Amino acid sequence: MKPDPEADQIALKEERHQHILELLGSEGRVLAADLSGRYSVSEDTIRRDLRELARSGKIRRVHGGALPRRVEPVPFVSRQQIDIESKTGIARAAADMIRDGQVVLIDGGTTNLRIASYLSRELSATIVTNSPPLALALADHPKVSVLMLGGNLHKEARVTTGIETIRAIESIRADLCFLGMCSLHPEVGITVGDREEAYVKKAMIGASTEVVGLISHGKMGTSLPYLVGAASRLKRLITDASDEDVLHPYRSQGIEVTST
Amino acid sequence: MKPDPEADQIALKEERHQHILELLGSEGRVLAADLSGRYSVSEDTIRRDLRELARSGKIRRVHGGALPRRVEPVPFVSRQQIDIESKTGIARAAADMIRDGQVVLIDGGTTNLRIASYLSRELSATIVTNSPPLALALADHPKVSVLMLGGNLHKEARVTTGIETIRAIESIRADLCFLGMCSLHPEVGITVGDREEAYVKKAMIGASTEVVGLISHGKMGTSLPYLVGAASRLKRLITDASDEDVLHPYRSQGIEVTST
DNA sequence: ACGATACACGCATAAACATGCATACTCAAG
DNA sequence: CTTGAGTATGCATGTTTATGCGTGTATCGT
Numbered sequence: 001m002k003p004d005p006e007a008d009q010i011a012l013k014e015e016r017h018q019h020i021l022e023l024l025g026s027e028g029r030v031l032a033a034d035l036s037g038r039y040s041v042s043e044d045t046i047r048r049d050l051r052e053l054a055r056s057g058k059i060r061r062v063h064g065g066a067l068p069r070r071v072e073p074v075p076f077v078s079r080q081q082i083d084i085e086s087k088t089g090i091a092r093a094a095a096d097m098i099r100d101g102q103v104v105l106i107d108g109g110t111t112n113l114r115i116a117s118y119l120s121r122e123l124s125a126t127i128v129t130n131s132p133p134l135a136l137a138l139a140d141h142p143k144v145s146v147l148m149l150g151g152n153l154h155k156e157a158r159v160t161t162g163i164e165t166i167r168a169i170e171s172i173r174a175d176l177c178f179l180g181m182c183s184l185h186p187e188v189g190i191t192v193g194d195r196e197e198a199y200v201k202k203a204m205i206g207a208s209t210e211v212v213g214l215i216s217h218g219k220m221g222t223s224l225p226y227l228v229g230a231a232s233r234l235k236r237l238i239t240d241a242s243d244e245d246v247l248h249p250y251r252s253q254g255i256e257v258t259s260t
Numbered sequence: 261m262k263p264d265p266e267a268d269q270i271a272l273k274e275e276r277h278q279h280i281l282e283l284l285g286s287e288g289r290v291l292a293a294d295l296s297g298r299y300s301v302s303e304d305t306i307r308r309d310l311r312e313l314a315r316s317g318k319i320r321r322v323h324g325g326a327l328p329r330r331v332e333p334v335p336f337v338s339r340q341q342i343d344i345e346s347k348t349g350i351a352r353a354a355a356d357m358i359r360d361g362q363v364v365l366i367d368g369g370t371t372n373l374r375i376a377s378y379l380s381r382e383l384s385a386t387i388v389t390n391s392p393p394l395a396l397a398l399a400d401h402p403k404v405s406v407l408m409l410g411g412n413l414h415k416e417a418r419v420t421t422g423i424e425t426i427r428a429i430e431s432i433r434a435d436l437c438f439l440g441m442c443s444l445h446p447e448v449g450i451t452v453g454d455r456e457e458a459y460v461k462k463a464m465i466g467a468s469t470e471v472v473g474l475i476s477h478g479k480m481g482t483s484l485p486y487l488v489g490a491a492s493r494l495k496r497l498i499t500d501a502s503d504e505d506v507l508h509p510y511r512s513q514g515i516e517v518t519s520t
Numbered sequence: 521a522c523g524a525t526a527c528a529c530g531c532a533t534a535a536a537c538a539t540g541c542a543t544a545c546t547c548a549a550g
Numbered sequence: 551c552t553t554g555a556g557t558a559t560g561c562a563t564g565t566t567t568a569t570g571c572g573t574g575t576a577t578c579g580t
Contacts, residue, residue, distance in 0.1 A: 011291055011325070012289060012291070012323070012324045012325055012327070013324070013567090013568065013569095014320075014322040014323075014327055015289055015322075015327060018327075033525095041568095041569075041570090042570050042571080043527095044569075044570065045568075045569055047526085048568085048569085051528095063525095063526065063576095063577060064525085064578085132392035132393075132395050132396050132408060133392075135413050136393060136396070138413070139413060141415075145412065146412070146415070147410070147411070147413070147424075148392060148408070148410050148411060148412075149410045150407070150408050150409045150411070150420070150425075151410070152406065152407055152408075153395050153399060153405075153406035155399045155406070158396065158399055160408045160410070164407075164410065164428065168410050168424065272558095273557090273559095292536075292537090293536085301560085302559070302560050302561080303536080303537090304537095304538095304560065305558080305560075307537070307538085308559085323535095323536065323537080323566090324535085324567095324568085
């Protein structure tokens, strides 16, 4: 055996495996024939390596070489698909409001969840949320720090609620709060369909300097059994509704309305 | 004995061990044959050395030599795909352990995440977890109640950690705890790669009547920087490893071992 | 449909391995 | 000093592992 200048740095099988994985990570693919030459071993050996790595799920074996494991996008629930365009605009406008260094309280809900997608990769802030889906969506963000609020999981809404959640909220001071809106009415106020959620939202309002409501047009002017607070608790409203008749009642209460 | 210019500076076993570790640190790997020549001892002696070092978790033994302990930062999403079959068996066995009415603490980790899929639809229990993905996986379950532990989101592991998490754990008494295992060694104990996580796991052990460890074979006999506790803290171990040589050290510590 | 390439399988072999045993050394008690 | 226990080492042994090669099969691109 002649020492190959490139090879025989790697004499151990495990070492080769590791190296193949790294190579796959940086190059995006590997070819069996190429690896054979690179490590000065027979293609059979390489094939055996690839087979092993594939069997333990570390790579995806294909004819001629191997590819990285499929990185499939996070499987989001179908409900997210509703009203995509309107929610996109609202979420983007909300994401733009966040400044570096701020502590931001973000409530659950599908609209709020989309905020995660529109946060700048450069943003360095602390996001506090009672929504596990939102927390997970932010897990890939390079800079934001995520504080998950504990509590009972409300299965329908996918948010945590209850006394633990409220206590945790009470112990923070947020610069900004994006409140999820189930329904909003200029006179009745902010209402939700769940008692526990109402208390959580009240606590969120109380813990934040500035409260912003995100709401799609279909939910405006409606009401639900449990009251969170008057509409005037909101400093700003971001919505896709554009009908001035609908928006004016809020403006007249001193709420800044942003229509996307 | 003939004095070797390079060798016999090192005559003691401990000296050799120390030197091997240093070499491993600087070179990234060591070869048994190479070391044999370097220290002018037989390969058998080197093999014994390597075996000892591996047994105490300081190196990773491979055919032909040894490598540093694996520090393999595989992203969470792709980690989910690794060793699917083995994780399935382990998770199923774990799910079967849960009885109606119990309060069960489930740690993060990809193996534990799969437990959710195997819970009977009839089961009525309270699941407490610091893993948002697990909480979400359980959101569709008809009967279990889910308590999400709050805290800072550890992005890599997708679990919450920190003082909030620990406080929340301390306030509950669980019947059962499924501890996620990053690595387990019969003598070194349960270890993890993150300091915060170590504290959370400690708290989990303390809050549970019965602690069960779920671990796939590849993680057995390895160790990481931060100690959670002795292996004997586990009442039961569920693994896909079936090699009696690997399992016996745990059995002899009084741990019930279930091999799937 | 066709060669060309990549592949899986079985077999052979050399290296690496575990194990048991014998030897040599150390240290301390007799 | 002698003796004996404990340890480290080397050697002989049979076993396991990693690898390469030959054969025949599957897959690819045209």
